[in-house]
Amino acid sequence: MTKKIAILPGDGIGPEIAEQAARVLGALGLDLEMKTAPVGGAAYDQHGHPLPPSTLKLAQESDAILFGAVGDWKYDSLERALRPEQAILGLRKALGLFANFRPAILYPQLANASSLKPEIVSGLDILIVRELTGDIYFGQPRGVREVADGPFKGERQGFDTMHYAESEVRRIAHVAFQAAAKRKGRLCSVDKANVLETSQFWRDIMIDVAKEYPNVELSHMYVDNAAMQLVRDPKAFDVVVTGNLFGDILSDEAAMLTGSIGMLPSASLNASNQGLYEPSHGSAPDIAGQDKANPLAMILSTAMMLRYSLDLPEQALRIEAAVQKVLEQGLRTPDIHEAGSELVGTTQMGGAVLKALA
Ligand code: IPM
Ligand code: MG
Secondary structure, three states, X not given: OOEEEEEEEEOOOHHHHHHHHHHHHHOOOOOEEEEEOOOOHHHHHHHOOOOOHHHHHHHHOOOEEEEEEOOOHHHOOOOHHHOOHHHHHHHHHHHOOOEEEEEEEOOHHHHHHOOOOHHHHOOOEEEEEEEOOOHHHOOOOOEEEEOOOOXXXXXXXXXXXXXXXXXXXXXXXXXXXXXXXXXXXXXXXXXXXXXXXXXXXXXXXXXXXXXXXOOOEEXXXXXXXXXXXXXXXXXXXXEEEEOHHHHHHHHHHHHHHOOOHHHOEEEEEOOOOOEEEEEOOOOOHHHOOOOOOOOHHHHHHHHHHHHHOOOXXXXXXXXXXXHHHHHHOOEEOHHHOOOOOEEOOHHHHHHHHHHHHO
């Protein structure tokens, strides 16, 4: 049966890297229907909204979404509801993409790219499972109000609401325990239970769900300590599960351990395995349109899509092997370039992956 893929290139380097990913996907000889739609700032320019109804509809009707990146400084002064970031938040919410997988893998060929000592990071393979549709990101009420009482009475006050419902914690817990069971069997739940009620509740539910996974070893860590341990001894982690806000922060930190955020894919899944696949990096408007962006994170996101949403694991392995091969050949985009390697552009890198697939 034909699988429907929505390609949402977005802003900055998004279109360039999405083009390379689409080339690679097209070369696999699969029965795919690929349709492209604008998202983010590009959609705002064309339709006056970062997530126009036509783009949302295309996404909803597809089996999987390949998402480039959104955001550019030129939209920073727009009201919040019209900013490019609302497109990705809106897609996550509308499609119920609650489970976000962010692997941080150090490719042996890139061991020197990390700012940490090679012995600390060599062989690094962490999976961060971030809850993606709840927490303070979406909690209501939020806004600016007048303080009613106390020392700040009469002043304006900005506020947000952090909360997690039991079913929200349970479902991400199951996803994380199942992921850990397929790996080294260690799951670290990160929270701030020493201060936050939401976190204590999260921790209690994690402990309860753990009873169903006797082969997975559950540990708990406060988020401040986790931030520290990630740079002190990152290899001590296998799978990390955490809420939306802490996951946002820790996943950037984990990505940087590998020295190359341009290499890391991500997957965001809902309960029916419909998924959105995007590189972990952003839109990098400073290098947009210059053929400098690393397309590998986007190409590897395509591999995750084949594995999780299209149930074609052997095709995913083909792409991953092709990426390994181009790294072995010494090809490097500027972000991972070092002395002795061959500097290539976005298009050339995509072409090399295509060639390696054959
Ligand atoms: C991410 C990004 C988004 C987030 C932004 C663009 C809204 O930082 O995917 O990590 O905060 O979730
Ligand atoms: Mg982030």
